Amino acid sequence: MIGATDDDDAFREALRSSDTAKRETLQRWDGLGYVDVTPRPSTVGADAAKRLHARQCHYDRLHHMKRVRELMTMELDSEQVRMLHASRAILNGEAPGTRSVDLSDAAYLAELDAFEREEGERRSKPYWEPDWSLESQIDKASSVADAMDRYYKHDRLNRPGGTRERLISDREMELKEKRFACVASHHDSVNGRVVYLRSMGDGLSVWSSLVR
Known part of the structure; x- marks a missing residue:
């Protein structure tokens, strides 16, 4: 409709011309050309379906x-191990995803939103953190040296050329900057796992990665 000020005005003008006018098939002139007053119903439905699918995929992930x-x-039983492997396969794109979340469950969606915020905060730091x-x-541990003496393989830590002093100094600087430090990689640690040292309220604590 030429001269219409908005979509509602265009529809009112159309009804003056024909009482069978339908809003979903109406167009109005916007100064450059004719534009739909409202999207076609099929487009609205398709867009809504896409948004719903994207939301479902987001929460499923x-x-x-x-x-x-x-x-x-956790210490896992056989069923929990199966669940762990299944979730990893889905996240890695190695298995098709399935609908796992009820989008009407507001309480669980709130839990997932909180989890997402926590993940975002952790990943937004300027350095990687476990x-x-x-x-x-x-x-x-009483000190960085104490932790490294007990968890870093002795022969590697005490190689000649001041290796022990250099490694301990590096870890002390890392701990001061980040409040955690990687004491030893899984190659260098006595337990075959990555070992960390964290500065917490009650002193220094030793942490180790879980391998499954």
């Missing part, structure tokens, strides 16, 4: 990420 995190902190929910505290 968060569900599997959260499940992996929680299972990695996901501590996937690690376990295994010991206490």
Whole structure:
């Protein structure tokens, strides 16, 4: 409709000309050309379906990420191991995803939203930091040197040329900057797992990655 000020005005003008006018098939002149007053119903439905699908996929992925995190902190039975591997396969694109989340469950969606915020905060730091929910505290330490003497392979830590002093100094600087430090990689640690040192309220604690 030429001269219409908005979509509602265009529809009112159309009804003056024909009482069978339909809003979904109406066009109005916007100064450059004719534009639809409202999207076609099929387009509206398709867009809504796409948004719903994207929302479902988003929460399904968060569900599997959260499940992996929680299972990695537990001693698993055979069924839980199966669940862990299934979620990892979905997250890695090795298996098709399935509908896992009820979008009408507001309480669980709130849990997943909180999980997503926590993940975002952790990943927004200017340096990489372990996901501590996937690690376990295994010991206490009085100092960086104490932790490295007990968890770094002796022959590698005490190689000639001042290796021990240099490595300890590097870890002390890392601990001061980040409040955690990687004491030893899984190659260098005595337990075959990555070992960290964290500065916490009650002193220094030793953490180790869980391997499944």
